[in-house]
Each structure stands twice: as C-alpha cells, then as structure tokens.
Amino acid sequence: TQLLEQSPQFLSIQEGENLTVYCNSSSVFSSLQWYRQEPGEGPVLLVTVVTGGEVKKLKRLTFQFGDARKDSSLHITAAQPGDTGLYLCAGESLGGYSTLTFGKGTMLLVSP
Amino acid sequence: DAGVIQSPRHEVTEMGQEVTLRCKPISGHDYLFWYRQTMMRGLELLIYFNNNVPIDDSGMPEDRFSAKMPNASFSTLKIQPSEPRDSAVYFCASSKGRPSVTEAFFGQGTRLTVV
Numbered sequence: 001t002q003l004l005e006q007s008p009q010f011l012s013i014q015e016g017e018n019l020t021v022y023c024n025s026s027s028v029f030s031s032l033q034w035y036r037q038e039p040g041e042g043p044v045l046l047v048t049v050v051t052g053g054e055v056k057k058l059k060r061l062t063f064q065f066g067d068a069r070k071d072s073s074l075h076i077t078a079a080q081p082g083d084t085g086l087y088l089c090a091g092e093s094l095g096g097y098s099t100l101t102f103g104k105g106t107m108l109l110v111s112p
Numbered sequence: 113d114a115g116v117i118q119s120p121r122h123e124v125t126e127m128g129q130e131v132t133l134r135c136k137p138i139s140g141h142d143y144l145f146w147y148r149q150t151m152m153r154g155l156e157l158l159i160y161f162n163n164n165v166p167i168d169d170s171g172m173p174e175d176r177f178s179a180k181m182p183n184a185s186f187s188t189l190k191i192q193p194s195e196p197r198d199s200a201v202y203f204c205a206s207s208k209g210r211p212s213v214t215e216a217f218f219g220q221g222t223r224l225t226v227v
Contacts, residue, residue, distance in 0.1 A: 091212075092210070100211055100216070102156075105154060
C-alpha cells in the first residue's frame with residue numbers, strides 16, 4: 001500500500017495569513033490530486049498535477065508537484081474564512097490501477 | 113445533474129442488524145467508488161466498479177461487507193451483521209474515466225452509527 005503523509009494534521013490561523021501544507025510519500029505517483037472537504041460534505045477536487053515539478057495556481061492557491069513525483073505542497077496566500085476545511089491529497093499509483101490513495105488530510109481553520 | 117446521490121444521510125442501527133447504503137452516480141459516469149472515512153484511518157477505498165463490474169474489492173474489510181451495482185444508475189453497499197467498529201461516514205463517488213485524470217465527484221456521504 002502506498003501511503004501519503006500529510007502535515008500538519010491541524011492548522012489554525014488568522015485571516016490574511018499565508019500557509020503551506022504538505023503531502024509526502026516514499027512512493028512515486030503518476031499523478032496527484034488535492035481535494036477540499038467541508039463539514040458534512042464530500043471532498044471536492046481542486047487540482048490535478050501530473051508532471052514532476054509542475055506548478056498550478058488557482059486564485060490564491062498554489063500547488064506544486066515534487067520533481068520526483070513523491071511529494072506535493074499547497075500554499076494559500078492571504079487565507080480567508082472560506083478556505084476553512086479539510087485538505088486531502090490523493091495519488092494514483094504507477095501502473096494506473098484506476099484508484100486513488102488518500103492522505104488523512106490537513107484540517108485548516110481560518111478565523112476572521 | 114444533481115450530482116452523486118446517497119441515501120440515507122444518517123443511519124443509526126443496533127449491532128447485528130443489516131445496513132444497506134445506496135448510491136446513484138452521475139449519469140454517464142463509468143466508474144463508481146465506495147469509500148469509508150474515519151478520524152483514525154482517513155478515507156479508505158472499499159471497492160470500485162467499472163461499467164457496473166466490480167474491479168477491486170480488496171479494501172472491503174470483511175465478508176460482512178458486500179457491494180452490488182445492478183445497473184449503471186444504482187449501487188448498494190451492505191453490511192450484515194453490523195458492528196460498532198463499522199461506524200463511519202461512507203462515501204460514494206463516480207467519475208467518467210479514471211479519477212486520477214478526470215474528476216471524481218463525491219456524494220454527501222452516509223453517516224453510519226452502530227450502537
């Protein structure tokens with residue numbers, strides 16, 4: 001089983017602060033996705049990265065896939081209360097088995 | 113489209129009872145996934161179907177768990193008999209193509225409590 005370790009597990013910040021959360025593995029992934037999950041809802045896809053070193057931006061969110069495709073980071077600039085939620089990373093193993101392995105997530109709380 | 117629809121949203125049952133969770137995927141999606149989420153273990157894949165055929169059920173914890181997809185618009189996850197350790201949020205997700213390259217859409221989940 002390929003494991004994805006996310007850190008930190010929990011992050012509480014004030015509105016306007018910047019933050020970075022991490023997703024690490026000892027295994028190589030063919031692609032990696034980030035999801036956000038709000039209380040009482042299912043996860044919603046934010047982005048997919050497939051190329052080592054790839055950087056994608058989604059408004060104030062910046063996603064990076066590690067050069068070796070074993071890790072990823074999510075950076076949020078000027079966090080807002082609406083960013084509150086559980087951020088999950090998920091990777092597809094090499095060989096394309098059509099399944100995603102999820103990390104346990106980082107719970108982000110942004111206070112006004 | 114209304115998205116992936118799961119029912120019920122909440123289920124409380126006594127240990128030993130049979131529980132059936134239901135899922136209606138998005139029309140046209142050929143992949144369907146059942147996940148279980150707990151604080152301790154996070155989001156775990158239980159089983160997935162491609163074109164209504166079960167492909168990988170290695171995540172199903174025990175023989176007490178079974179899943180079916182009789183047609184493209186309906187799937188069930190059954191637990192018989194249920195145990196307190198089965199308490200979790202169960203999610204159904206569907207995608208058009210492999211979820212790693214497209215997008216997997218999740219339902220709102222069924223929160224199961226076994227007492």
